[in-house]
Amino acid sequence: MRRDRTLVLVGAVLAGVLVGGAFIPQWAMFIVTIAFAQGLVALGLMLLLRAGLVSFGQALYYCLGAYAAGALGRFVGVADIFVQMLAGALVAGFAAFVLGFLLAKYRGIFFGLLSLALSMILYGLLVKNEALGSTDGFNILPSTLFGIRPGPQWVRYAVMASAAVVSFLLALIVHRYLRTPLGRLAPAIKDNEIRVEYMGASARYAVHVKYVIAAVLAGVGGALAATTVGHIDPEMAFWTTSGEFIFITILAGTGNVIAPFAGALIYGAIRTTAYDLSPNTWQLSLGTALLLIIVFLPEGLWSLFKRHARHP
Amino acid sequence: MPVILDARGLCKNFGAVTAAAEVSAAIEKDSVVGLIGTNGAGKTTFINMITGYIKPDQGTIEYEGRDITRLPPRDITRLGICRSFQIPQLYPSLTVYENMLVGLGIVLRNARLAGFFHRREADVPGYGRPAHEVAEHLLDRFGLGDYRNRNAQVLPGGARKLLDIALTMVAKPRILLLDEPTSGVSAQEKFGIMQMVLDAVRAEGATVLFVEHDMEVVSRFAQRVLAFYDGRIIADAPPQAALADENVRRYVSGGHA
Numbered sequence: 001m002r003r004d005r006t007l008v009l010v011g012a013v014l015a016g017v018l019v020g021g022a023f024i025p026q027w028a029m030f031i032v033t034i035a036f037a038q039g040l041v042a043l044g045l046m047l048l049l050r051a052g053l054v055s056f057g058q059a060l061y062y063c064l065g066a067y068a069a070g071a072l073g074r075f076v077g078v079a080d081i082f083v084q085m086l087a088g089a090l091v092a093g094f095a096a097f098v099l100g101f102l103l104a105k106y107r108g109i110f111f112g113l114l115s116l117a118l119s120m121i122l123y124g125l126l127v128k129n130e131a132l133g134s135t136d137g138f139n140i141l142p143s144t145l146f147g148i149r150p151g152p153q154w155v156r157y158a159v160m161a162s163a164a165v166v167s168f169l170l171a172l173i174v175h176r177y178l179r180t181p182l183g184r185l186a187p188a189i190k191d192n193e194i195r196v197e198y199m200g201a202s203a204r205y206a207v208h209v210k211y212v213i214a215a216v217l218a219g220v221g222g223a224l225a226a227t228t229v230g231h232i233d234p235e236m237a238f239w240t241t242s243g244e245f246i247f248i249t250i251l252a253g254t255g256n257v258i259a260p261f262a263g264a265l266i267y268g269a270i271r272t273t274a275y276d277l278s279p280n281t282w283q284l285s286l287g288t289a290l291l292l293i294i295v296f297l298p299e300g301l302w303s304l305f306k307r308h309a310r311h312p
Numbered sequence: 313m314p315v316i317l318d319a320r321g322l323c324k325n326f327g328a329v330t331a332a333a334e335v336s337a338a339i340e341k342d343s344v345v346g347l348i349g350t351n352g353a354g355k356t357t358f359i360n361m362i363t364g365y366i367k368p369d370q371g372t373i374e375y376e377g378r379d380i381t382r383l384p385p386r387d388i389t390r391l392g393i394c395r396s397f398q399i400p401q402l403y404p405s406l407t408v409y410e411n412m413l414v415g416l417g418i419v420l421r422n423a424r425l426a427g428f429f430h431r432r433e434a435d436v437p438g439y440g441r442p443a444h445e446v447a448e449h450l451l452d453r454f455g456l457g458d459y460r461n462r463n464a465q466v467l468p469g470g471a472r473k474l475l476d477i478a479l480t481m482v483a484k485p486r487i488l489l490l491d492e493p494t495s496g497v498s499a500q501e502k503f504g505i506m507q508m509v510l511d512a513v514r515a516e517g518a519t520v521l522f523v524e525h526d527m528e529v530v531s532r533f534a535q536r537v538l539a540f541y542d543g544r545i546i547a548d549a550p551p552q553a554a555l556a557d558e559n560v561r562r563y564v565s566g567g568h569a
Contacts, residue, residue, distance in 0.1 A: 181417030181426050188414045191403040198363070198401065200389035200483060201418040 009258055010171055017164040022157055029156040031268045033228045036163035038248055038268075039261035040221035043174055044214025045249040046260050051210055052190030056112045057119030058245050061092035061215040063237035064122070065222025067132065068092070070232045073141035081143050081162045084223045092219025096212045104208040107193075119237050126234035137233025140226050163224050170217060171257040177213070178257070182206055218245075247286075251293055253300020263301060313340035316519050317393075317487055322361055322371035324543075331357040332368065333543040339487070339519060344510065346534030346551065347523045348564055353540035355523045356398065359489045362521075363395045364388045375487070390422055392486035398495060398523075400476035404465035408456055408475055411464055412447035415482040438484035438516075446482070453512050454478045470501045477509055481516065488513060490522040494529060502526060506533050527555060527565050539564050 021029065041062050048055055065088030072078045072087050099118060106114055127135050142149065143159055150158040177183045185206045188196050193203045226232045235241065244267070252263025274285035297303050317339040324332040332354050339345060347355045360366045362373055364385040373381045380388055403411050416436055420426035420443060425434035433442045439449070451457050454474045459467055464475060473493060480488060493509060494502040506529055513520055524530050530537060530551055537554035539547035541563040547554045554560055 177428060180428050181414075181421040184414060184417050187406055188403045191405050192401055194397075195401040195403065195479070196418075197385045198389055198395060199415050199418045199479065200386050200422050202386055 006175055006256055006258065007172070010168060010175070013258065013261070014164055014168040018161055021160055021164070026153075026156050029160045030228065031272065032265065033156070033160040033163045034225060035261060035265040035268050036160075036167045037221040037225040037228065037264075038245065039264035040167060040170060040224070041218040041245045042248040042252060042260035042264055043171065043257060044217035045245055046252070046254045046257075047174065047177075047186070047210045047214050049249060050186035050190065050254050051207060052186075053107065053207065053210075054112045054246065055115040055211075055214070055242070056239065056246070057115030057117070057242050058214065058218050059237050059239070059241035060115070060119035060122050061096060061218035062222035062225070062241065062245070063119070063126070063232075063234070064092045064095055065089070065219030065224075066226035066232045066236050067126070067222075068219065069223035069226045070138060070140050071132075074138060077141070079141035079144050079227075080147065081145055081159060081224075081227055082166075084143075084227055085162075085166055085220045088219035088221075088223030088226075089216045090219075092222070093212055093216040096215030097208075100208040100211045103211060104204045116239055116242065119242060120239060123234050123237040126237060133233070135234060137231060137235075139231050140229075142230070143227045159224075159228055163228075166220060166224070167261065170220065171261070174213070174217075175257045182209060186210070247290060249300075251290065251301060253297070253302035255299065255302040255305070259300060259302035266301065313342065315339065316341040316376060317362070318374040319358075319362065320372050320374075322358070322368045322373070324357055324361065324366065324368050330543040332361065332371075335371070335543070335545055337538055337545060337548065339521065342517065342519055344520045344533060344535045345522070346530040346537045347521060347540065348525070348527070348530055348537060348554075348560075349540030350564060353564075354543040355540050356491055357543075358540070359395060359491055359521070359523065362388075363393060363489060389483065392483070393489070394480040394483055394485035394487070395489040396473075396477045396480045396491060396493060398491045400472040402464040402467075402472065402475055402479070405463065407461050407463055408451065408459045408467070408471075409447055409461060411475060411479060412450060412482065413443060415479050416443040416446055419483050436482075450478050450481060450512075453515075454508060470497045470505060473497055473505060474508070481512060484516055485518050487519045487521070490520065492523050492525065494524065494526060502529055503532070531555060 017032065021032065041058055045055060045058055068087040068091035069084035072084055103111060103114055126132060132138065143155060145158050145162065185196065185201060189203045189206060196203045222236065248263045248267045249260060251267055252259040270289050271286060274282035315338045320336050322332045322335040335358060347358065349355050361368050364383050367382060372379055375391060375393060380391065403414060406414065417426065419436055420434060423437045435441055436443055436446045439446045451460060456471060456474055456478065459471055467475065477490065477493060494505055497505055510533060534551050537549060537551050538545050539554055539560045546559045546563065547557045555565060
C-alpha cells in the first residue's frame, strides 16, 4: 500500500510547531496562531469550494465561535482554551445545522449571497446588543490550559501549541472525510447534480453535511482567534472578514488539507509585510498578490507542490 | 413471467400540452421493451415519471407491488430502477475511472459499507469485489478501458453514451431505462452499442426499457414494443406486429416498418 504523504507532512508540521515554535519570538507566535485560526476557516471553505460552493459569509461562524468563547469567560468564568474551542464548535455547528436546511437548497451566487446576508444579520444583531459590548465588543479572560494559567512568557506558546494540536486533529479528520464516498462526492456535485441524484445520492444532504463541518471548523477558528487576540467585536462577522477567508482559500487551493494552513500563514506574512512597507496602501499589495496567484496559479499555491510531486 | 413494473392510468399535462393521457403498461421481469414514437409523443415523459423526475397528475406506478409514484429519483434509484440520459449525464471534470468510482462510492454508502469509520475497502454488493476492481470490470465490459484516464469532457460521442450507461450499471439495476442509447452515434456504431449494452445487462440480469428512433434497432433488440403517439400508447405488441400496425405506420414509423 502507498504511504499517505499527507499524514507524514501533517505530523511533521505539528512536530515542527511544537518544538521549533518554542524558539520563535512572541510576535511570530501570534502570527502562527492566527494562521491556524484562519486556516481552520479556510479548510471549511475548501470543503465547500470543492463542491462548487463559495460562502461569502463564513465570518458568521467565525464570529459565533469567538462570541461563544467570549461569553463562556464573561458569563461562566471559564477560560480554558480547549473548552472555548469546543464551545465555538458546538455553537457554530448547531447554527449551521439549522441554517443548513435553508442554504443547502441553493447553489452558485444564491448560496454565496444568502450566506453573506446571514453573516450581516449577525453583525447587525451584535452591533445593537449592549450586553455583548455593541460595536466595541469585549475583552476575553486570559487563557488557561486544563485549569492552569501559564506564566506570561508561556501564554502565547501554550495557545499556539493548543492551536497546532487541535488543527492537526481536525485536518486529519477532514483528510479522512475527503476519502469517504460522501467526501468524494464534492466534485461530482460541482459537475452534475442530476447524475448524483440519479445514482442514488442526495446532493442536498451532502452539501448540508459539508456546510456543518465547515461551520464547526470556523467556530473553532473563531474561538482560537478570540483567545489569541484577547478581544472580540462584531467586525469578526463583517463581510470583509469573510472576504479574507475566501482570499486565503483561493491563495491556498483545494488540493490538500495542509494547503489552507499554508495559505493562511502566507496571507499573514504578505499582509504583515505589506502593512510594514506601506501602511496606507497595503490592500494594494495584497490585491496584486491575489491577482498574480489567480493568473499564474489558478489552482492555488498548492498546485506548485502537486506538479512537483507528479514529475519527480 | 411476473410483472416487475406496473404503470396504471398515468396522466400528465404541461399547461395545454398533454404529455401522458391514461398511459398504462405492465412490464414483465427480464424483458426487453422498446419505446417508439415521434418527438413529443410522450416516451421520455413516461421514463421521467417512472424515475421520479416528474410526478404524474394521476395514476400510479408500482414496482414489485410497491407504490413508487411519489418517490424522489434517488429513492427510486436505490430501489434498483436506474436510467441513462438522451444527453449523457457525466462528471465532466473527472476521469472515466473516477466517474465510475464516484458511482460505486454511492452504492457502497447506500449499502452502509463505506463511510468515515470503515477501515477496509468493502466489496460492492452484487459484484463481490472491491470498487476499483468493479470499475475496471465495467469499463472493460463497455469497451472503455482505453479511455480510463481521460476526462469525461473530452470523450467521443459513442464513448460518452457508453459511460453514461456504465454509470447506471454500477448499482446493479433491476430495471434499466435507456433514453435513446444510440442517438448521436454513427450508424455503424449503433448495433455495436446496443449489443454491448444488452450483453452486459443479460450478464447482470435486468429488465430493460429503451427509447429508440431507429426501427431496425428496435426490431432487432426489443421483445416487445410500446408505440407512443400524442401522450398515448397506440400499440403494445411484439416488434413485428407493432411495426406492421396501421396506426404505428401512419403516426410513428412513417410507412417503413
